Amino acid sequence: MKRTCITTILTLATATAVLAHQGVSNPAVMARMQGMTAISGHLKTLGEMTKGTRAFDAATARAAAAGIAEHAAAVPALFKAPETDPKSEALPVIWDSYDTFTGLSDELQVLASELAQTISSPADLRPAMGALAANCKACHGRFRE
Numbered sequence: 001m002k003r004t005c006i007t008t009i010l011t012l013a014t015a016t017a018v019l020a021h022q023g024v025s026n027p028a029v030m031a032r033m034q035g036m037t038a039i040s041g042h043l044k045t046l047g048e049m050t051k052g053t054r055a056f057d058a059a060t061a062r063a064a065a066a067g068i069a070e071h072a073a074a075v076p077a078l079f080k081a082p083e084t085d086p087k088s089e090a091l092p093v094i095w096d097s098y099d100t101f102t103g104l105s106d107e108l109q110v111l112a113s114e115l116a117q118t119i120s121s122p123a124d125l126r127p128a129m130g131a132l133a134a135n136c137k138a139c140h141g142r143f144r145e
Helices: 002-020 027-051 058-078 098-118 122-143
Strands: none
Touching: 027 058, 027 122, 058 098, 058 122, 098 122
16 A cells, blocks of 8 residues: 555656646746755655665665755755746745745655665665655645645
8 A cells, every 4th residue: 555655656746747847937936846856756766666666776775865855955945935836836825834844844854864874775665765755745735736
């Protein structure tokens, strides 16, 4: 069940990112989308290793987690101004609850930073993906269309 949920989240995130970027005219919104797409790409790497469709490589897994942490650290600045675009999926509640929003981003950064130091085997991936997916879901469920 968890494997199906993770696969679905990653597939939808990738497909949505490709379609969402077409026709974006606001550069700030485009930068946000690119940052989130980068996080999604790193999650995809970890997800493929978790599912076994990509060979496990500890260095690659740690680099993907580090990439998530790096982009998560940039999220608060990317969303500081309430920029809009018809293609944006960011809900206005982000700026009404900015502290909560940035708190989730900070949690993602801390979690991913820890994983970048601790992933050493395929057994480490399943709990790591569960924690990352839960954080993503908590944020997207409240702050994204």
